[in-house]
Amino acid sequence: MTTILYITAHPHDDTQSFSMAVGKAFIESYKQANPSDQVVHLDLYKENIPHIDVDVFSGWGKLRTGSTFDQLSQDEKTKVQRLSELTDQFVAADKYIFVTPLWNFSFPPVMKAYIDSICTAGKTFRYTEQGPVGLLTDKKALHIQARGGVYSEGPAAGLEMGHRYISVIMNFFGIPSFEGLFVEGHNQFPERAEEIKQQAINKAKEMAQTF
Numbered sequence: 001m002t003t004i005l006y007i008t009a010h011p012h013d014d015t016q017s018f019s020m021a022v023g024k025a026f027i028e029s030y031k032q033a034n035p036s037d038q039v040v041h042l043d044l045y046k047e048n049i050p051h052i053d054v055d056v057f058s059g060w061g062k063l064r065t066g067s068t069f070d071q072l073s074q075d076e077k078t079k080v081q082r083l084s085e086l087t088d089q090f091v092a093a094d095k096y097i098f099v100t101p102l103w104n105f106s107f108p109p110v111m112k113a114y115i116d117s118i119c120t121a122g123k124t125f126r127y128t129e130q131g132p133v134g135l136l137t138d139k140k141a142l143h144i145q146a147r148g149g150v151y152s153e154g155p156a157a158g159l160e161m162g163h164r165y166i167s168v169i170m171n172f173f174g175i176p177s178f179e180g181l182f183v184e185g186h187n188q189f190p191e192r193a194e195e196i197k198q199q200a201i202n203k204a205k206e207m208a209q210t211f
Helices: 018-033 056-064 072-093 109-118 164-170 190-208
Strands: 004-008 038-044 096-100 125-128 132-135 138-145 177-184
Touching: 004 018, 004 072, 018 038, 018 096, 018 138, 018 177, 018 190, 056 072, 072 109, 109 164, 132 164, 138 164, 164 177, 177 190
Parallel strands: 004 038, 004 096, 096 138, 138 177
Antiparallel strands: 125 132
16 A cells, blocks of 8 residues: 655644645545555644754664663653654655745744654665665655745745755655645735635646646
8 A cells, every 4th residue: 555644844724824725635636546545644743853952862872882772761762762753654655745835945943853853874865885875766755835935936046945955855865756836926926826826726636646
């Protein structure tokens, strides 16, 4: 059975967020086209996503030098175990849908914390003498992003870093297929906001049929 990990990073739902509305349209259309696939929704604002902090570094260090998991402090155990769970969940999935807004040219901080949690040597990539090599070569991914302004062209072109960052990470993991679906300009052109949103929803439904 194919597993889809639907990863959202927005504090609002589809009634308030353009990215979430387009994401919802995509995933519902995908389910209709692929009823036997399993969709797992990972709402990063509701999940426990540990930051890589002193407890995590301490726990990892102890494990690397021969300590057993039971010898870690309670905080070390809780955080290290959760990071491992998130990585294992990511590796086990077959396809990924990332849904984010563009905030300050990037994405909400919780998405960075999540990406940090899944960048795990030996699971999503490995080190070689020639450099790191991605291990997820049979996966595919899509990023749905809402941008209040226009960043695909014009004066703001080149300022967007959220999609570019996720693209770098997907390439780092060896994922061969990564696409973007963007909703942009709805704040810059408020009189066209609903039109822009509907066009993106239509595109999402179309893309979902072949994802």
